[in-house]
Amino acid sequence: MPEHAHRTDPRTRRLSCALVVGALLLSGCTGAFSPRYYWQAAHGQFELWRRARPLDVVLADSATPGPVRDQLRLAADIRDWASSELSLPDNGSYRRYADLGRRFVVWNVFAAEALSVKPRQSCFPVAGCVSYRGFFAEADARAHAHALAEAGLDVHVTGIPAYSTLGWFDDPLLNTFIHYPETELVRLIVHELAHQIVYVRDDTEFNESFASAVEEEGVRRWLARPGKAALQQGFDRTQTMRADFAALVGKYREMLDELYRSDLPDEAKRAGKHTLIGQLGADYIRLRDGSWNGFRGYDRWFGQDINNATLASIGLYTSARPAFSQLIARAPDLPSAWVSLRELAALPRDERRARLGLPPHPDDR
Template sequence: MGYLMKSGYGQMKLLGSRVPIEEALQDPKLDESKKQKLRLAQEAREFAEKELHLKSTKNYTSYVELGRPYVTYVVSAAYRWELKHYQWSYPFMGKMPYKGYFNEPDALEEEKELQQEDLDTYMRGVSAYSTLGWFNDPILSSMLRYDDYDLVNTIIHETVHTTLYIKNSADFNERLATFLGNKGAEQFYHKKEGTDSPTLKQIQNENADNKLFSLFISGELKDLEKWYKDLPAAERSESKRQERIHLIQEKFTKELQPQLKTDSYKKFPEAKLNNARLLLYKTYMQDLGDFERLYELLGKDYSRFIEQCKTLEKVKDPSQGLKDLIVSLSTHAKKE
């Protein structure tokens, strides 16, 4: 209850700091570059609702100047000898593989306590998040540090969460929003700047890299999961575990990095990886190819794709339900 009360206070304080976008744009103290980003965010919001047919809300119609680089600090944890999330339970949302704090010291204290339980941990600052329709989410000054196309992607990503969020399925929800954020940003810049847009080309290259990395990390995580299961307890050591994780980075450098068109994953070889951080890649990037296959089967129709994904809301395992849906639609297409 203490955590929920503190989080509720932080959320109310944040919402109490909102000013309408129109007022922010008239503020002489607000930097012109931030005003440009606010206008772009409004374009992205309108595009998400009118062109992509995502849920229409009052989200992103107000602005908050945070005065700090991140809005929250999120702690994730995982078991050392099993590629499995440590999860927290929340009212309404169900189980989630992370815990957020408005104050960095609170997040660091949580991380320290989890480490004392012999868990892998990863703490990171977060620039944007969705309240899933419970409140009218503002644009945050932390979001304005993004490149233009990343800001557009983020607005669409978070609007996907408001449109469809399946309880107790955090990994599926994040992969869905990642996939649709990428596709939506591509469509936005195709309409805004045309087929010869350098921004569009950059997005297409990043999306192509995301596909390659998703395929790579999906295979590596499945292999690591098997390695954990097959390794006898008597042979376990932290040095052996770190050596095995480092092999993933070595393989990335030798086999995947030369194929990439952008610098999106340039920090991966030097990242301090553990199970908590690897599971973050699983949450956002594993098996994005399944979403791509469904998208192709539906003629790259964004709205139809969303409607088909909504049929997975009552399925016990949405990821498996997605695979089953692909098989069903493929079989139907062949019969026709």
């Protein structure tokens, strides 16, 4: 490309912004920060942006498979509805499509001490501190996890189908989630758009609990549309099992936390850890074969190595969701709810938690 294009082409300026912001969102400051990590973040974001095509182009392409075309039309309907009905940002996000040729867009690495359920934090220049580090290539994620495990940490690697750039630029629909069932597609698009309303640095519980409350409100309203009643039963069952799973994992995470904080010697704590994780697996089988009537959708999760990092990756930061659901219910309309939310976000953490009726944050006690 000619040198002057870098100064004059808006598309190029937008791409440069994507590279920088993508790297800032993904590049962690905890531990050794390497140019290689920065490069994989920038390169991965560039590839995602480069592959994205406008939906009308993809829909008109004869090479687009019929099932994908149907899902793209559904996603376009959800996207328009999310702005008109939920007053979520009306921008270019989820109005393009990218096929990355892989199952996940990024892989997140979680890590925790061998005798702690508190995840190790990675701090990002834009997103603040979060409990994982993301990689666009699975091999890079697993290499990083291996290095952490060699240092004696519990580690967990999980594939992620979508992430938000927080409104810095337009996020596309991806092959990694376009095949989702209808209610799950609504859930994902609404959740990611909610992150564009407001984002509070270093308060993952606020961000995720709010987005989770918005997604639930979004699905509720979507299912109230004409012709959607048949989806309700399946959604309710999925919600029940999702809640059962989170409660089961949360129960054992709390039991392990209590064990680790006790005065027992480390050897006894390690033995207790092994016992409790075994009991978690047994309780899951009873749940699966009992009230779930043999549903095996969580077998893969329980079939992996369960450790502190695995447990820390599940539902750790959504406990404030009921408070946000109440905020939404009390507001006269959703735009008013979003105004209240932004006002809360501007407050110090202890004050906004008090306004939401939440106890002090564990780090502030």
